[in-house]
Amino acid sequence: MAGRLLGELTVTVTLIAHTHAWSDWSAVTPSTCTVPGIRTRACVCGAEDTEALPLDADAHAWGEWYTVKEPTVNEEGEKRRVCANNPDHVQTQPIQKLDPPTEEGSSGGAWKSFLRFWQRLINWFRGLFRALVDWIRN
Ligand SMILES: [Zn+2]
Numbered sequence: 001m002a003g004r005l006l007g008e009l010t011v012t013v014t015l016i017a018h019t020h021a022w023s024d025w026s027a028v029t030p031s032t033c034t035v036p037g038i039r040t041r042a043c044v045c046g047a048e049d050t051e052a053l054p055l056d057a058d059a060h061a062w063g064e065w066y067t068v069k070e071p072t073v074n075e076e077g078e079k080r081r082v083c084a085n086n087p088d089h090v091q092t093q094p095i096q097k098l099d100p101p102t103e104e105g106s107s108g109g110a111w112k113s114f115l116r117f118w119q120r121l122i123n124w125f126r127g128l129f130r131a132l133v134d135w136i137r138n
């Protein structure tokens with residue numbers, strides 16, 4: 001009888017006197033863009049407190065970039081990546097225009113024709129020189 005009474009008394013004391021002494025928040029499951037994270041804290045009395053964390057709008061699980069539209073000389077292309085958590089989460093980025101190949105080709109062409117011109121001039125002088133040497137010998 002006495003033991004039972006003591007038990008009841010202990011319970012009563014616990015309810016009135018004990019103010020939870022919470023530990024720091026721990027065991028954090030981080031939030032993603034679709035699933036709220038969870039954090040918990042505990043008291044020495046064994047009580048546990050759990051709290052849901054707000055969604056983290058930036059915590060996507062991005063896949064690899066893939067090209068949606070190839071860039072051309074005149075237009076930028078586009079690449080895209082999709083979040084593994086929610087396919088509605090899509091990020092796009094422009095791909096730089098291609099370098100115009102005609103300009104590069106023509107400048108290279110000008111250089112080549114310039115070299116060809118000199119080559120021809122040198123050959124012409126060589127021919128003239130040879131002709132002169134032959135004329136002198138004969
Ligand atoms: Zn407590």
Ligand SMILES: [Zn+2]
Nearest residue numbers: 033060083089
């Ligand atoms: Zn996402």
